[in-house]
Amino acid sequence: MASSNKAVDIGGFFDSQAPPETDENKRKKRRKKAIGDVVHVTLRLSPDQWNKAHQFARSEGISLNQLAIDGINRLLEDKGLPEL
Numbered sequence: 001m002a003s004s005n006k007a008v009d010i011g012g013f014f015d016s017q018a019p020p021e022t023d024e025n026k027r028k029k030r031r032k033k034a035i036g037d038v039v040h041v042t043l044r045l046s047p048d049q050w051n052k053a054h055q056f057a058r059s060e061g062i063s064l065n066q067l068a069i070d071g072i073n074r075l076l077e078d079k080g081l082p083e084l
Contacts, residue, residue, distance in 0.1 A: 043068065053067065
C-alpha cells in the first residue's frame with residue numbers, strides 16, 4: 001500500500017469547538033422530569049431477575065413494561081388505591 005504525502009490540516013479544528021458551557025446555559029438545558037406523553041424509567045435487575053421476568057412476560061404474551069404496570073396495579077388494588 002502506497003503512503004500518501006498529503007498534509008493534514010487541522011488548523012480550523014479547535015476554532016470549531018463549542019464554547020464551554022456557562023452555568024446559565026446548563027440551567028437552560030436541564031431536563032424536565034415527567035414531561036411528554038411517555039416518561040422513561042430505569043428498573044435495575046440482576047441478570048437472573050431479568051431472565052425470570054422476561055420469560056414470564058413472554059409466557060404471558062405481554063411486554064416486560066406491561067408486566068411491571070400490571071404488578072404495580074395489583075399492589076395498588078390490594079391497598080384499595082386507584083390503578084395507574
